Amino acid sequence: xxxxxxxxxxxxxxxxxxxxxxxxxxxxxxxxxxxxxxxxxxxxxxxxxxxxxxxxxxxxxxxxxxxxxxxxxxxxxxxxxxxxxxxxxxxxxxxxxxxxxxxxxxxxxxxxxxxxxxxxxxxxxxxxxxxxxxxxxxxxxxxxxxxxxxxxxxxxxxxxxxxxxxxxxxxxxxxxxxxxxxxxxxxxxxxxxxxxxxxxxxxxxxxxxxxxxxxxxxxxxxxxxxxxxxxxxxxxxxxxxxxxxxxxxxxxxxxxxxxxxxxxxxxxxxxxxxxxxxxxxxxxxxxxxxxxxxxxxxxxxxxxxxxxxxxxxxxxxxxxxxxxxxxxxxxxxxxxxxxxxxxx
Amino acid sequence: xxxxxxxxxxxxxxxxxxxxxxxxxxxxxxxxxxxxxxxxxxxxxxxxxxxxxxxxxxxxxxxxxxxxxxxxxxxxxxxxxxxxxxxxxxxxxxxxxxxxxxxxxxxxxxxxxxxxxxxxxxxxxxxxxxxxxxxxxxxxxxxxxxxxxxxxxxxxxxxxxxxxxxxxxxxxxxxxxxxxxxxxxxxxxxxxxxxxxxxxxxxxxxxxxxxxxxxxxxxxxxxxxxxxxxxxxxxxxxxxxxxxxxxxxxxxxxxxxxxxxxxxxxxxxxxxxxxxxxxxxxxxxxxxxxxxxx
Numbered sequence: 153x154x155x156x157x158x159x160x161x162x163x164x165x166x167x168x169x170x171x172x173x174x175x176x177x178x179x180x181x182x183x184x185x186x187x188x189x190x191x192x193x194x195x196x197x198x199x200x201x202x203x204x205x206x207x208x209x210x211x212x213x214x215x216x217x218x219x220x221x222x223x224x225x226x227x228x229x230x231x232x233x234x235x236x237x238x239x240x241x242x243x244x245x246x247x248x249x250x251x252x253x254x255x256x257x258x259x260x261x262x263x264x265x266x267x268x269x270x271x272x273x274x275x276x277x278x279x280x281x282x283x284x285x286x287x288x289x290x291x292x293x294x295x296x297x298x299x300x301x302x303x304x305x306x307x308x309x310x311x312x313x314x315x316x317x318x319x320x321x322x323x324x325x326x327x328x329x330x331x332x333x334x335x336x337x338x339x340x341x342x343x344x345x346x347x348x349x350x351x352x353x354x355x356x357x358x359x360x361x362x363x364x365x366x367x368x369x370x371x372x373x374x375x376x377x378x379x380x381x382x383x384x385x386x387x388x389x390x391x392x393x394x395x396x397x398x399x400x401x402x403x404x405x406x407x408x409x410x411x412x413x414x415x416x417x418x419x420x421x422x423x424x425x426x427x428x429x430x431x432x433x434x435x436x437x438x439x440x441x442x443x444x445x446x447x448x449x450x451x452x453x454x455x456x457x458x459x460x461x462x463x464x465x466x467x468x469x470x471x472x473x474x475x476x477x478x479x480x481x482x483x484x485x486x487x488x489x490x491x492x493x494x495x496x
Numbered sequence: 497x498x499x500x501x502x503x504x505x506x507x508x509x510x511x512x513x514x515x516x517x518x519x520x521x522x523x524x525x526x527x528x529x530x531x532x533x534x535x536x537x538x539x540x541x542x543x544x545x546x547x548x549x550x551x552x553x554x555x556x557x558x559x560x561x562x563x564x565x566x567x568x569x570x571x572x573x574x575x576x577x578x579x580x581x582x583x584x585x586x587x588x589x590x591x592x593x594x595x596x597x598x599x600x601x602x603x604x605x606x607x608x609x610x611x612x613x614x615x616x617x618x619x620x621x622x623x624x625x626x627x628x629x630x631x632x633x634x635x636x637x638x639x640x641x642x643x644x645x646x647x648x649x650x651x652x653x654x655x656x657x658x659x660x661x662x663x664x665x666x667x668x669x670x671x672x673x674x675x676x677x678x679x680x681x682x683x684x685x686x687x688x689x690x691x692x693x694x695x696x697x698x699x700x701x702x703x704x705x706x707x708x709x710x711x712x713x714x715x716x717x718x719x720x721x722x723x724x725x726x727x728x729x730x731x732x733x734x735x736x737x738x739x740x741x742x743x744x745x746x747x748x749x750x751x752x753x754x755x756x757x758x759x760x761x762x763x764x765x766x767x768x769x770x771x772x773x774x775x776x777x778x779x780x781x782x783x784x785x786x787x788x789x790x
Contacts, residue, residue: 201689221692234690238708247704248694295694 153198153303153335158207160193160359167193169359171207175303175337175352180329182338184346185356186382191339194356195305198337199228211302222251226303227296232312233288235280241291242267242276248299266294269328286317293328303335310345322349343383347371355379377494380422387428387462388494389421397488402458405436408488413495420494425451425465427490430476434483438462440476452476454484522768529761537755548762568746568763575743578657578732579725582664583718586672589665590717594673594710595702598680605681612673620667624734627663628654631735655737663731668724672717679713680706715778723771743767 153175160168167190175181183191196202198209200221208217216224227248236244242263249259267273270290280288289309296304306325310318326349329336340346346353347367354364355378362376363369374380377388391399393413399421400406413419430452441461442453445468452464462484476482532543555565597608615623630636631654641649653659683706691701707714729744738745743763750760 199693201692221689222695222697228690228693230686230690232684232686234684234686236687236691236705247691247696251695251700299695 153212153337154210155194155198156208158194158197158209159205160190160197160202161205166190166359168197168204168207171356171359171361173354173361173364175335177212177335178333180326180336180338180349180351182340182346182350182353183356184340184343184353184383187341189356190359191341191356192307193359195228195307195337195339198224198303199226199305200224225301226305227299227301228305228307229292229296229309231307231309233292233309235283235288235291235295237280239280240276241272241278241280241283241287244280244291245276245295245298248295252299262298266298269297269331270294270324285313286321289313289321290324293325297328297332297334300332301334303337304329306336306338308339308341310340311342318345325349347383355382357382374422374492374494377420377422380492380494385425385463385465386422387425387460389423389456389460389462391419391421393417393419399493401436401456402460403456405457407436407486407491409491409493410489411493413493417495422492422494423462423486423490425463426467427487428462428464429485429487430454430464430466431483431485434485436486437481437483440478440480440482443476443478452482454482456484525761526765529758529765531758533756533758537757539757545758548756548758549766551759552762552766571741571746572743572767574740575726578660578664578742579722579728581661582668582725583672583722585661585665586669586721587714587718589669590672590676594676594680595706597673597677598683609674609677612670612677615667615670620730621734623667624663624730627659627666627735631659631662654735655739657736657740660732660736660742663735664725664728667728667731668721671720671724675716675720676710676713679710679716683709719775719778726767726771 155171155173155175158168158171159166169190171190171194183194185191193202197204200216200219200223204217208215210216211225214225216226236247239247245263245266246259249262254262263276264273267276270293272287272290272294275283275287278287280291283291289312292309293306309325310321313321322345325336325338338346338349350367352364352366353370354361355370355376356362357378363374363379365373370379371383374383374386380386380388389401391401393415394400394406395415397408397410397412398406399409399413399419407421409421426449436456438454438456440452441455442451444451444453447468449465449467452466454462454464456462464484528539529548530544530546531539531541532545532547534540550562552568553564554562557563597605597612600608628635631651632638633650633652633654635654638650641651653662687705687709688701691705696704727744727747729742729748732738732740732742732745736742747760747763747767750756750763754760
């Protein structure tokens, strides 16, 4: 699937700003971003519910611009399921097939197959009101998959489920995607969901795609401050490049980062709290401001000499480790390979 | 038990209104229908007879023999036919209108809804007189036809059943539009998008999604039009010329010119019973659908 230069404004609000992306066949692709970032608009543009100001979309080499939603080789799982309340589960799943004028016998066989796939065998005669939220969700997925679309679009399909059900459905969707081999485009504002399910993730903000990459890429190697901040926790330190991979902090201390920067350039260094380590002595020192015990981890907040605040997440264990109390001086070790350099 | 009393207090105004203005008058009407008519109108309060109900189906000849008389049954049948025709015509007119209205931007919908209710602001009688001016020979429509070249054309509609039908459809259209509109407006727009997404074209979205989900409004509208239409007498009298008798006119006549209160009451009560049976049937038919609604 190919999107080129997609732009869309609603009045003065820019929902999509020159968005281009390529999605491979059989890929689980996630659009991740805060609400209002344009990810749902992008999905609705692919489905054909939103007309574009500029740009073009093609699916498997076939241009779909100007095609009405019901003529596109894509199907959508809607946020609130949108199960037809006046039809049974089986009738819901059969709907799309009937629209394609499948013969009755094949429809029945396909519906049974889909019910089986989403583990709802035997519940085909239930009305939506008699199904739980998770079961309705499965009907919605089965209904969209029944037509065997080239691409399945999922618009925050798990946001209405409770936490436990959600984790179950995440694995379920991943399994369905593997078994059917259909391209999934999944919209979510939940970074954890995006990281656990996707082959690739596109992080969006303000109508633009900031970074596309594997979950590891966007977590380990964010290229923009927004990405580093939105996904997981990140410490940001303002610094100046002093040549090679070395950067000078506000306090005058220099440290090494993963990438080189042009000398004199002002940059932001980003490091995850769990990659920073607390020790008794070292070049970068500060005062312990806060200690929060979280069960598996303890979070220390250190205020450095230059005034920056750094969070350090340390796994709790039985082994001996330096003990600190609030007010102690301590050093933080920042492994060079974990210090990312952000210019944006 | 202490909890019940304040609740009783709260519902008592509604109960007083219901009993005083609905149950009691119906009781009086049922009672009157079993009385003997007075010589000069009114009723003899102590004399009971089933004469009023006998008169509905039979007539007495001079020798006091009973013979079947279908006159009144025919009036009932005619009224039912007319009411049904009105209900169906208003439905056919209302469906496209509401489909269009319900899918306008929200602000325009409020305006359109107001426009639909505008006729209610004018007296029913006045509106029916207005139709006389439109429909009569040499009236507005005839003159319009003359103006566009049909020099001697005349629609010749006034004082025919067609004119009655026009008047009834016109009067009752809002009662059909409003409940259907309410049903359609409530439909989740995502269901419609979803149907498109699954490959349905516009017509099939209407037939498979919008109409079934509007059913409560459609049935409600049919009842709201059909039932009062049965008893209507303004349009039949003014536009139909009173030439073919309707139930409403017949009942009105019994209490008026004919001075036969028991018969009028019996007619009204029979009509009431028929409508109750129809509503009960409707309830039986749609109970399943109501239970299945989320």
